[in-house]
Amino acid sequence: MVGVRLEPIPARESGSALFGGRKQFVLPEVETEFDNLARRISFAPKTTVFAESEPSIAVYTLTRGTAGLYKMLADGRRQIVGFALPGDFLGSPFSDRYACSVDAIGEVAARQFPREAFLEFLRANPKSLYLMLEAALQETNAARDHMLLLGCGTAEEKFAEFIITWRARIGHGSALSNLVPLPMSRRDVADYLGLTIETVSRVLAKLEREHVVHVIPNALQLMGSAERPLLFERSHKAA
Amino acid sequence: MVGVRLEPIPARESGSALFGGRKQFVLPEVETEFDNLARRISFAPKTTVFAESEPSIAVYTLTRGTAGLYKMLADGRRQIVGFALPGDFLGSPFSDRYACSVDAIGEVAARQFPREAFLEFLRANPKSLYLMLEAALQETNAARDHMLLLGCGTAEEKFAEFIITWRARIGHGSALSNLVPLPMSRRDVADYLGLTIETVSRVLAKLEREHVVHVIPNALQLMGSAERPLLFERSHKAA
DNA sequence: CGGCTACTTGACATCTATCAACCGGGGTGG
DNA sequence: CCACCCCGGTTGATAGATGTCAAGTAGCCG
Numbered sequence: 001m002v003g004v005r006l007e008p009i010p011a012r013e014s015g016s017a018l019f020g021g022r023k024q025f026v027l028p029e030v031e032t033e034f035d036n037l038a039r040r041i042s043f044a045p046k047t048t049v050f051a052e053s054e055p056s057i058a059v060y061t062l063t064r065g066t067a068g069l070y071k072m073l074a075d076g077r078r079q080i081v082g083f084a085l086p087g088d089f090l091g092s093p094f095s096d097r098y099a100c101s102v103d104a105i106g107e108v109a110a111r112q113f114p115r116e117a118f119l120e121f122l123r124a125n126p127k128s129l130y131l132m133l134e135a136a137l138q139e140t141n142a143a144r145d146h147m148l149l150l151g152c153g154t155a156e157e158k159f160a161e162f163i164i165t166w167r168a169r170i171g172h173g174s175a176l177s178n179l180v181p182l183p184m185s186r187r188d189v190a191d192y193l194g195l196t197i198e199t200v201s202r203v204l205a206k207l208e209r210e211h212v213v214h215v216i217p218n219a220l221q222l223m224g225s226a227e228r229p230l231l232f233e234r235s236h237k238a239a
Numbered sequence: 240m241v242g243v244r245l246e247p248i249p250a251r252e253s254g255s256a257l258f259g260g261r262k263q264f265v266l267p268e269v270e271t272e273f274d275n276l277a278r279r280i281s282f283a284p285k286t287t288v289f290a291e292s293e294p295s296i297a298v299y300t301l302t303r304g305t306a307g308l309y310k311m312l313a314d315g316r317r318q319i320v321g322f323a324l325p326g327d328f329l330g331s332p333f334s335d336r337y338a339c340s341v342d343a344i345g346e347v348a349a350r351q352f353p354r355e356a357f358l359e360f361l362r363a364n365p366k367s368l369y370l371m372l373e374a375a376l377q378e379t380n381a382a383r384d385h386m387l388l389l390g391c392g393t394a395e396e397k398f399a400e401f402i403i404t405w406r407a408r409i410g411h412g413s414a415l416s417n418l419v420p421l422p423m424s425r426r427d428v429a430d431y432l433g434l435t436i437e438t439v440s441r442v443l444a445k446l447e448r449e450h451v452v453h454v455i456p457n458a459l460q461l462m463g464s465a466e467r468p469l470l471f472e473r474s475h476k477a478a
Numbered sequence: 479c480g481g482c483t484a485c486t487t488g489a490c491a492t493c494t495a496t497c498a499a500c501c502g503g504g505g506t507g508g
Numbered sequence: 509c510c511a512c513c514c515c516g517g518t519t520g521a522t523a524g525a526t527g528t529c530a531a532g533t534a535g536c537c538g
Contacts, residue, residue: 002326007344030532053475071387079387094373099380120371127363129372131363134333136375139332141338148310148318150389168467186485194390196527202487205301217485217535233313236292394494425517435495440518456503456517 006083025089025131034121043104049090050099058112059091065108066183070191071100080192081143083184085169089135093118106183150194158193159203161215163220178222246325264328264370273360277350282343287331290340297351298330304347304420309430310339319431321380322423324408332357345422389433397432400443402452402459417461 040063043049049060052071067084070167081100084090092099093115113121122129150163167180182189186197193200204220207213214221265273281303282288291310293417306323320339325330331338332354352360361368388400406419421428425436432439443459446452453460 051475069383072382072474073387073391074474076474079383079393080388081383081386092376095377099376100383123369125364125366126368129365129368130362132470133368133372133375135336136379137331137333140375140379140382141387143379144308144310144318144320144339146380146387147320147389148312150317151387151430152312152316177372197485198487198528199526202526205486234313235311235313236290430535436517437496439504441494444518 025104027125027127027131027133030125030128032186035111037117037121039110039113040109042107042192045106045154047104049102049108050098050108052099053097056092056095056098056115058115059089059093059118062086062088062090062108063109063111066105067108068103068105068184068188068192069100078191078193080188081146083166083188083192089132091115091118093122105188107183121148124192143192155193155195155199156206158195159189159200159207162189162193165223167222174183175229179216180220180222182219260406263378264367264374266364266366266370269364269367274350276352276356276360278352279348281346281348284343284345284347286343288341288343288347288349288440291338292336295331295334295337295354296355298332299349300349301325301327301329302348302350305346306342307342307344307423307427307431308339309342318433319427319432320385322405322427322431328371329355330362344424344427368435372425394432394434394438394442395445397434398428398439398446401428401432402461406461417462418455419456419459 038061041060042064043193049067052060062084063086065086067088067090068080069082069084069090070078070080072078083105084102090102090110122132149158153161163180166182167176170181171177184192186200190200192198195203204213204215208215211223213223257322279302282301286434288306289295289297301323302325306327306329307319308318308321308323308329309317311317322344323341328466329341329349361371388397392400402419405421406415410416412441423431429436429439434442443452444456450462452462
């Protein structure tokens with residue numbers, strides 16, 4: 001086990017959906033033009049926004065709720081590759097088929113854009129294109145950070161990294177709270193971390209025994225005083 | 240264990256460096272302009288092209304050899320997030336620091352571009368920007384495919400997926416050969432798959448015992464007749 | 479109240495990591 | 509030219525983490 005403090009956590013990559021919410025790729029001056037392309041649409045909890053390999057007819061930006069992006073194997077094994085929050089972009093604009101599936105976790109609202117219209121918008125707005133490329137590279141990097149976790153981390157390290165990153169994402173702008181909402185199920189967490197739900201449960205039990213966290217339905221209370229090593233330490237700190 | 244045929248393998252994502260080599264983001268008509276920005280540079284085997292967290296002063300396109308991209312933890316655990324082949328783009332154009340490290344595996348040659356000049360080129364060439372965004376999204380998807388492997392795969396599945404994807408990448412254009420060169424060390428393979436070198440070695444021994452492959456120094460002979468299930472099956476086939 | 483689902487807990491199995499020995503090829507230097 | 513060493517790789521014995529299977533609990537909704 002390798003440890004690091006829990007608190008400061010130099011704000012790392014989003015680990016998010018396609019693009020972390022903070023990265024706005026539509027500039028204010030073209031926003032209404034962009035919005036005109038959109039159709040508002042919402043999804044009930046546990047319903048599918050789109051599924052991998054379906055024809056990619058539209059792209060989305062999430063406006064409310066949380067969604068899970070995942071890829072699956074034929075026998076049902078599933079890897080959640082990210083969680084999307086409001087502001088995140090979803091879809092495969094350059095592909096004829098969606099590259100992964102997206103399920104609403106709770107109630108979800110989104111703006112839907114026909115794929116072709118979206119591409120046309122991009123072609124007409126190089127500045128947006130530029131910002132979106134920047135966001136896409138950040139996203140690739142976030143995926144690679146998660147690869148590091150999946151390939152090298154222990155169960156406890158995986159969970160710790162998850163909860164800290166998640167807390168940073170939803171704390172977004174406002175101060176970080178020690179009461180961290182967890183809208184997703186244990187199965188979602190397990191599939192995100194490459195673990196089983198039982199292992200996640202046991203890690204939680206252990207952290208609770210050690211007074212690092214308090215387990216609450218749909219949330220987690222981080223024990224503020226906890227200077228306990230929780231996370232694995234990167235060889236190079238984030239910028 | 241879940242099986243799938245070895246042969247057809249619908250050409251999947253690159254799993255590559257920053258951008259799969261086949262994706263040319265510099266159009267012919269601006270290529271000389273682009274090249275004028277470049278400085279040719281080469282790297283001896285096992286040397287570092289750049290390291291994570293170093294100032295991001297230049298970006299590169301690989302012209303010869305193979306490179307490994309990786310991220311590390313403080314205690315030395317390493318995750319190789321991809322291998323780069325000629326044509327692949329390397330660097331963190333939008334960041335002040337490199338997002339991951341790159342080591343030459345064998346002898347490597349590359350073109351080096353000052354980061355600012357590269358960004359200026361992108362801003363001046365929306366078409367390149369567009370193609371690069373497309374490539375970046377492919378790369379994100381490849382990273383997510385690898386996340387699926389790292390999170391869900393067994394040792395044997397991981398190795399099989401690796402060897403098949405690698406073979407497809409270097410076969411690139413020409414017919415796929417059953418003699419697959421492996422310029423990287425066992426350690427590289429292990430760190431790419433989230434395994435130990437011993438486990439990789441044992442998987443190879445097992446596959447050899449079962450006449451699926453023949454192990455050769457710096458290469459692997461795939462036994463053509465092998466209809467043996469080797470890979471894990473995706474729930475949705477690639478497009 | 480009953481039954482469902484999500485979650486937890488326990489006992490056990492298994493895969494992969496760990497630790498250690500060994501092998502073989504290539505380079506180096508005597 | 510040979511001996512040696514070093515390094516990468518293989519193989520074996522063992523241990524440990526996590527997965528599997530099964531039972532039990534708690535909350536929630538009908």
